[in-house]
Amino acid sequence: MLWKKTDRFWKNGLKGRSGIFIMTVLLGIVVLSGISGCNRETQTQTGKESENSSEEADRIAETYRDIYENAEKDGTLGSLKVMHSIIHRLGQNGYIAVDSENQVDMTGAERVEEFCTQVEAKETSEITVIVVDDHGGFTRYVLMTKDGDVKVNRDYYVLRDDKAECTSSDTYSPYTWEYTEEGYLFFEKYQMSGYDGPSGHTALRVQPLDETCRQLNRQYIMPIGYASNDLFLSDWNEMDVGDINFYDLFDILYSEVYGEESPYVIDENYEAEPISYIPKEEFEQVILSYFRISREVLQSKTTYNSERESYQYRPRGRDELESPEVPYPEVTDYAENEDETITLTVNVVFPEKNTSKVYAHEVVIRPLDDGKVQYVSNRIIPSEDNQEATWHVRRLTVDEWEQWYGKDLSLMSDDDGSFPTQEQIREMGEPVMTEERYSNLKNYEKADAFLKRCQKGKTGTVAIYEVREDGSIGRRKYIFDGSDMFVLSTNAVSLEDNTMRVEYISCIKIKEWEYTEKGWFCYELCVPEPPEVTEIVDGSCLIRIKPLTQEQQELSRQCVAKLGYQGNNLLCSDWDMNHLEDLDYNGMYESLYRMKYQEEFPQDRYRDGIPKEEFENLIMEYIPITSEQIQEYAVYDTENHTYAWSPLGCQNFTPTFFGTSVPEVTDIRKNEDGTVTLTVDAVCDTVLCSDAVITHELTIRFSEDGAFQYLSNKILGDGIQDIPEYLYRIRN
Known part of the structure; x- marks a missing residue:
């Protein structure tokens, strides 16, 4: 009775980030046509003011129109080189300008810093910032401050023929406003009452970055990032690779090795036939190109079938490889080591959380003569904020392949491909339940012991399975790190061709939890709250652990x-x-x-x-x-x-x-x-x-x-x- 509600939440809210609970990071540009923020003080422009705005927009567009048109002809629009040229040209003409991905240094940055100082000093001031997107359009922000309050005029323009056409416009007082030590300006608009779309997060890198840091970031860190993999989320090195999920990395690194997208990634509707095994040579060619580890180590950290000479594999949907609300890396420093490795200091920037440093980590890389690279180690830099910070990133990744898709698939029948019954899972010693009301959790002792350890502040994990009426199997793995608890949720169904399909995978932090004397595990998930959403999102869940008598x-x-x-x-x-x-x-x-x-x-x-x-x-x-x-x-x-x-x-x-x-x-x-x-x-x-x-x-x-x-x-x-x-x- 307690699982269907949360399953709907995961399916609607996290898979592809679709449904009414979309929480999208918009880096520097929010195109919400005709929609303005809650508590917005709408300013109606006079005809003269509107005309002046249009004329200025046309002047901005004319500044770089030739670059835009040439790039459109040769297919380079959106490339880093073109963005550099556009931002540089705008700067030469006196504009404060930056690209929407914050990959090019802002022109006129000192004027933005001065404006932020004036906000704190409660002075009166106004500046205009141009944010160019990779399609050649631009957002014109007019930032105004008086008595410590800030107002934002935002207009988005696309280039049409010989004019700049405004496609959306709004005026609002930012809900949040912060200029960080790392040199970022964040501001966020309220949502309109009754509107279920994304709230607008704007993130502008103001202070410049060393160009070598930018190049190292683009070449070695950004291609992997933090979405759907855990390479940069824990401490590991070549001697002890820890619990790195090499299957997730295979999907990401495949294109770097073979120059094309991984054929194992199935489409969004799972219409392609899932592949359960990857040939040994192909899998090792990808992984061992980037890690100096032995084949024996790789096989011990994965599910290797020696008879097939292949690696068991979990098919991944394309929508799992992308997420609109992930943080992104920024290399802020580097050091060349005597052993010819390079240590990169990386900040995790998360605009959705209005922070330019969720946490920081050090990545050691080994550049190779052929232009490729090996990853040597990762170390999370200790910080008081790390425990709170890691959940923001971990909730976007999945590192559970081996337990869910290795050991658990061994329960399946080789004859008909059917999923295990509740009794089969019980015999494996795993906590398992059904959807039937008042049914008991089998092997509850394992979950009971886990929760009692958590009450004492001890780390641990436990997985609880549910065999559903439609034949699918749900799995919730609860992870406690001594301070915070997370739940990794998975649902899989059996297909007619004796293969399996993963319907959704998600990981999220538990806001509050309690294990009651009556044997109930009660918890509340971290879900969107007002003003981010206009209706209550119910993240509460209960699971009876201790059994009822017959x-x-x-x-x-x-x-x-x-x-x-x-x-x-x-x-x-x-x-x-x-x-x-x-x-x-x-x-x-x-x-x-x-x-x-x-x-x-x-x-x-x-x-x-x-x-x-x-x-x-x-x-x-x-x-x-x-x-x-x-x-x-x-x-x-x-x-x-x-x-x-x-x-x-x-x-x-x-x-x-x-x-x-x-x-x-x-x-x-x-x-x-x-x-x-x-x-x-x-x-x-x-x-x-x-x-x-x-x-x-x-x-x-x-x-x-x-x-x-x-x-x-x-x-x-x-x-x-x-x-x-x-x-x-x-x-x-």
Whole structure:
């Protein structure tokens, strides 16, 4: 019950970063046509002002139009050489200018630094910054400050014939504004209320970088970066390569070795046939070209099949290789070593987080005579911010191939390619569950021990599997580094040709977590929050670790599962045999019908009312009440001899997080009078994220044939205060 919600979040929110939760880094340019920020103070230009803006835009375009047109003819538009020429030409004509990728030094940088100083000094000032994109268009930022406040006028232009055409424009007060020690200016616009698109992050490198640093960065660090690989995320060296995921690097480095895109990367719709193995020579040719390690080491760090002489492989979708919200590297210093290696100091720049240094690391490379390179080591430079910083980057990478696609695939049948059952995974000693409500987590002891270690601040990992009704398998690996916890989520399905397909992979930090005395693992994921989004994104999750007894499971399914906490108040109000007047009989009929007949309620049959005998017989079957009492307490039509019924809707139903709670029997007490009292928790896995929003005691009398009747319900403690006011389905 607790996994489907988060799976939808991963699929919609992280695969390709699509869906309403898109969080896109726009480096220096945000093209949101006609949309402006929240709390924006809109400024309507007069005809004269608009004309002046257009004239200035035309002058800017004319400054470099010849370079643009020549580059368009020879196919070099967007190249570094062309961008250098455009930015240099704009600078010669007195403009502050930079490229949108921050790969060319800004012209007029000292004027931007002075403006930032004036902002701090609460002086009045104004500057214009031109940001050129790789298509030849440009964004014109007019930055204005007064009394410490900043306003931004942003206009985006494309070059059309002999004019610059404005395609989007807005004015806003930046939500964030920061000029960093590393020489970056970051500012961010609010989102418009009701708009679910990306918020606008602008990142401008102001201070210049040494050109050699830039060249080293472009040649050795940027081609790998931080997306979908972990080469620069941990400490390693040639003597101990640690847990580097060489499969991810194979996809990235293949084109550098063979001069073409990896044929093993399947398309976005997974229409290409997945390949499970890569020939030994081909895989080693790619990896060993960049790492001075032995074949034996490489084989020990991967899944090598000696009989096939090939490396087992996880097909990767193209959308996994790209992400619009990854940080990017900047080499800020270098040192040539006596052994002819070079040590590069690299800052991780992350515009989405408004930081020019998420963390820093040192990469040692060994340039070779043929112009190629070997990677010798990586070292994370210690910093107080590193623990918080690494999750920003790690959430964008996946380093779990061996455990998920190596060992786990060995569970698959060689005959039909089917996925393992819950029992097969249990026999392997892994924690595994199903989608069935109230089902227990098999091998829960491993997860229980992991969480108890985490409570003591000890590092560790555990993977929890779920075998789903559609035959797919979900896997959540929880990683605790002593301070922060992360969850790596994967889902895979079996295909008809005995191969497998990975539907999504994602990694994200857990904001808060708790392991409760009742055995629930409760946590909240780091998800977008206002003003980044306009609606609440629910990142709360619960997983029952400690098992229920078989009797608790059976009574949960039999006595409370079909009732729940919305549409009727049998479980969320105090009542007994002397106080039956406040129960919502017209509302509970639908729930009792589902309970008795184990089928969906036939709404169309009862829209004009429920016949008297049919209604009363069902109610009296589950509650010892008389016909006269039901007629008095329920909404009854004496002329037509029917009881009113209405489906839940806006007139009689107010959605609440409490209403989504699931009742769970946690204790059973047999009384001297032959009745049974069930202790029931209302478990809420939505925003409330609680293993017991309320706890109540439900007393039941069972007959010898297995039938039962409800006798009373009592909310324990102060729980009644946590229950929203109940809205009756129908009232007289």
